Amino acid sequence: MHQSEQERVIEMINQIAVNNISAGDNTEVAEVIAGHVTKFWPRRMKAMLNDYITEGGEQLHPAALLAGKKLFSTDN
Known part of the structure; x- marks a missing residue:
C-alpha cells in the first residue's frame, strides 16, 4: 500500500x-x-500538517495536535 x-x-x-x-505531559x-x-x-x-489540522486532525497524537495548533495559531 502506497x-x-x-x-x-x-x-x-x-x-x-x-x-x-x-519529556513530560502532552x-x-x-x-x-x-x-x-x-x-x-x-x-x-508544514503546510500539509496545517491543512490536516484545519480539517480536524483526527489521527494525530494529542501532543502532536497541540504542537500543530501552537505552530499555526494566529494568536502567536
Whole structure:
C-alpha cells in the first residue's frame, strides 16, 4: 500500500510525539514537537500538517495536535 504524503506527515509527527513522551505531559511534549517541526520540516510539510489540522486532525497524537495548533495559531 502506497502512503500519501499527508499520511507520511501524520505518521512522522506522531512518531516524534511517541519518541519524546518522556519529556513530560502532552503540553511539554508539544513544545518539543513544535521545536523539531520549526527547525527541520520544509514549508511543504508544514503546510500539509496545517491543512490536516484545519480539517480536524483526527489521527494525530494529542501532543502532536497541540504542537500543530501552537505552530499555526494566529494568536502567536
